[in-house]
Amino acid sequence: MAFAGRIALVLALAVTLYGIAAALYGARRGRRDWVDSARRSVYCLAAVLTVAMAILEVAFIRNDFAYNTVANTSSTTTPLLYRAAAMWSSQEGSLLLWVWLLSIWSSAAMGRLRSPRRAAKWRGAANSFWLARATWSILPAIVAACSRDPLSSASFHRWARIYCQSSSRLCSHAIRI
Numbered sequence: 001m002a003f004a005g006r007i008a009l010v011l012a013l014a015v016t017l018y019g020i021a022a023a024l025y026g027a028r029r030g031r032r033d034w035v036d037s038a039r040r041s042v043y044c045l046a047a048v049l050t051v052a053m054a055i056l057e058v059a060f061i062r063n064d065f066a067y068n069t070v071a072n073t074s075s076t077t078t079p080l081l082y083r084a085a086a087m088w089s090s091q092e093g094s095l096l097l098w099v100w101l102l103s104i105w106s107s108a109a110m111g112r113l114r115s116p117r118r119a120a121k122w123r124g125a126a127n128s129f130w131l132a133r134a135t136w137s138i139l140p141a142i143v144a145a146c147s148r149d150p151l152s153s154a155s156f157h158r159w160a161r162i163y164c165q166s167s168s169r170l171c172s173h174a175i176r177i
Contacts, residue, residue: 002059002064002066002067004055005052005055005056005059005067006142008048008049008051008052008055009052009138009141009142010142011048012045012048012049012052012099012134012138013135013138013139013142015041015044015045015048016041016045016131016132016134016135016138017135018041019037019038019041019042019045019127019128019131020038020127020128020131020132020135022034022035022037022038022041022127023035023038023123023124023125023127023128023131024124024128026038026124027123027124027125027128028124034124035123035124035127038124038127038128038131039110039123039127041127041131042103042106042107042110042127042130042131043107043110043111045103045106045107045131045134046100046103046104046106046107049096049099049100049103050100052096052100053087053096053097053100056069056070056087056093056096057084057087060074060083060084060086060087061080061083061084063075063076063083068092068144069087069090069092069093069144070086072090073086073089073090073093074086091144092140092141092144095137095140095141095144096141098137099134099137099138099141102130102133102134102137103134106130106131106134109126109130110123110126110127110130
């Protein structure tokens, strides 16, 4: 089951990369079919991340300590209600939660902008932005899922430091605009 979670995260990364490329190509060339394909990749991303969330949630509920996240943030004596909420107490779980919420809300927004009259010229740019942000959140989740012990792994801490510094720069730049 842990392998299925990793596969879901890698598949989510592949979907986001395809969606970014399709959205940018469609927007640049004026190809509506590519922009529509990128919109569908947002829906696919929401579905894949829902599967990843379900896998991790089931692992917490069942006390599946094959997952590093479960082993580091849960115990067999924790009541069921707290185990169900424990996924969001870890850095890996909260990253997955945020990218999942981003994909759900992006899917809702893309569904609303689906009609040809609504924001046709911005659709490709919006798709590529949402998918790029999702990619930025999926990468640390993949690093955490694929490392043996993410809490003591130097590579994860290095990645987390770079991620936090870059995110704060991006946010401060966006606020200034």
